[in-house]
Amino acid sequence: MPQARFSAQARLRALQTDIMDLILARELEAGDPLPTEHELAAVLGVGRNTLRESLKVLQALGVIEIRHGFGMFVAPRNFDALTDGLTFRGRLSLRHHGQEALQLVGVRQALEAGLIAGAMDLMTPEHLMAVEESVIRMEALAGAGENFVEADAQFHRRLFEPLNNELLVSLLDVFWQVYRRLYVELGGAAGIDLLAAAGLHRGIYDAVSTGDKVLAAHRLNSHFDAMRLRISQAVSP
Incomplete structure (x- = not known):
């Protein structure tokens, strides 16, 4: 794998960890709303496109739930x-x-x-x-x-x-x-x-x-x- 691609993946994984740490630090529970994309991008110091890539991965992993038109939420337990x-x-x-x-x-x-x-x-x-x-x-x-x-x-x-x-x-x-x-x-x-x-x-x-x-x-x-x-x-x- 090219070094640049590996580094990009490592940064995305680090960002996903940061988002999960934010959920824990704010003591959010299943069903609670997350900050908006704009707020998350500002708090985490990343661009919106990079943020969206990580959010999609976290949704696939069952960590968050994205409800179009309503926002993002901590996902209920889902295996x-x-x-x-x-x-x-x-x-x-x-x-x-x-x-x-x-x-x-x-x-x-x-x-x-x-x-x-x-x-x-x-x-x-x-x-x-x-x-x-x-x-x-x-x-x-x-x-x-x-x-x-x-x-x-x-x-x-x-x-x-x-x-x-x-x-x-x-x-x-x-x-x-x-x-x-x-x-x-x-x-x-x-x-x-x-x-x-x-x-x-x-x-x-x-x-x-x-x-x-x-x-x-x-x-x-x-x-x-x-x-x-x-x-x-x-x-x-």
Whole structure:
């Protein structure tokens, strides 16, 4: 990369950091308006065109929200950019050696298997009923030969709701969406034994409901073996 181009990119990144620091220094929260472009340019000592380039990047990253005709605001929590970026990296890797796709599956696996014991400590009878409801729904759909994508997502979300950690649930959802898009890329439910897949979820629920943390973590780990195998087969020469 030419030195001038590299320097320009470095300056833009520095400006983006300055804008985020300004948001923090003024203690703005999600939904709060930002200063106008004119005010920001004056405070930060940059030209309007340079400022606009950085603002567009920050909007793409989900830091700010630009509402034409209304102004700029601190964006609400939004993980779309993270989801899209990770999905692209995973799909791209499927055209080569699949390493990043396997790593993404591994991150989701590590999160769920590592957190299940803590979630079980806080699991109430009501939580258990909700988790089993998702399992029953999966079993019914599998019995009818129908895919159960939404019930699957709901099952995993409900497993970790006892932790009462919205950020964690959002991150788990990011990795679930990435996982799901990779699953579709690899052919979706074609060749998948839906009843067996539903049975895996029933096994996880059974371990959770009996309070067996080790078995629950083991079964969650095993849950991802099929996806890892499909990725490896897809990228094999």
